[in-house]
Amino acid sequence: MADKNGTKITILGAGNVGASVAYTFAVAGTCSDIVLVDINKAKAKGEAMDIRQGVSFGENVEIFDGGYEDAKDSDIVVVTLGIARKPGQTRLDLAQTNVNIIKEVMPQVAKYAPDAIYVVVSNPVDVLTYTILKCTDLKPNQVIGSGTALDTSRLRSIIADHVGLSPNSIHAYVFGEHGDSSFIPWSIMNIAGVPVDEYCADQDHADLDEDEIIDEVRKAGAEVIKRKGATFYAIAMTVNKICDTVLRDSKNIITVSTMINNRYGISDVCLSLPCVIGSNGIEKEVSPKLNDAEIEKLQASAKALRNVIDQIQF
Incomplete structure (x- = not known):
């Protein structure tokens, strides 16, 4: 070549x-x-x-x-x-x-x-x-x-369908493991700076059920696998976004999995939190202000991953 x-x-x-x-x-x-x-x-x-x-x-x-x-x-x-x-x-x-x-x-x-x-x-x-x-x-x-970049996209699509907007206008994230211990930091979710629950009330949309939504996000991949045997289109689009961001040095913030040290009381584990991505890969880490319950969920996710790491022969 x-x-x-x-x-x-x-x-x-x-x-x-x-x-x-x-x-x-x-x-x-x-x-x-x-x-x-x-x-x-x-x-x-x-x-x-x-x-x-x-x-x-x-x-x-x-x-x-x-x-x-x-x-x-x-x-x-x-x-x-x-x-x-x-x-x-x-x-x-x-x-x-x-x-x-x-x-x-x-x-x-x-x-x-x-x-x-x-x-x-x-x-x-x-x-x-x-x-x-x-x-x-x-x-x-x-x-x-790639972490919860795809989960975040799935979450935005679910909320967008609920409120009749483009997923691009939904500012919401999934943090933690790409898996069963992931969670949605509801306190920082907004539409045009308006908290999502407030937006739904103002615009006469039905309330969102937090438990139902995280359940749907977590099971989204398994649902596709059940029906067609594998998932590959959505993850391909996710990977393309990450790679395009690196090659263009776009400085987009994406929730990706990276080594966590001294963030939210977590160290020596890889999980997803917002990161600025550019030509050097992970350029900066972003640590939004989470409430105590959310920090607890993030720490529980880290613990679940740490338990797996501890059982693995490296």
Whole structure:
């Protein structure tokens, strides 16, 4: 593959998620070069060929299959390695299997692309983001777990449907684990600066049920898996947003999973809180003022993740 001035993203894993991410990059014109790497070389080649054959109708993107060494000079490496979640399985059930895969592959890839920003998508994403930081010399700002970025998007869509607005006008977040202990910090949720409950009352919308909404957000992925066997489009759009933000140095604030140290009484665990994302990856951490009940929920989420980390063989 010829060196050129452009932006290069390597995607590790060419399964449903990896292929959908590559397709989304190609359609959006997010980068100039995409490399797909998979243990199943024929699958990676087939996916690359399939996308390449359509680019004359869109943005000009070079897309190849390759090996770990082809990650060299990547601006971003997207990690979709591992076994996907099956119906009825929690993300944490996958932990040890996928930790083992990450431990084997990531030190090799990091050797070829030590300066890249790594966007981790594989589940359990918080545990695997932590694993990558432990098994490589990558710095915490370089490793971004997709975390609750997707949960946040799901939450905004749910509230937008309820109040009849665009999800872009809903300022709401999901914090904590990308999983069963996640929570919504209701106290900071607003629409045009108006607290959501107040907005609903002013505009004659029915009240929102907090428990119902967090339940719907948490189960959203499992519901899709139950019906179609896997989730990949929404996460591909999420990853594209994160990568586009890095490549454009956009300084967007996104809830992503990152190593937490001394925030809200939490340390040495990866979970999602708002971060400013730019060309250096995690540029700044944002710590909104939460009430005591919310801090308790965040700490409980950290504890749930810490319990898993403590049981894993790194």
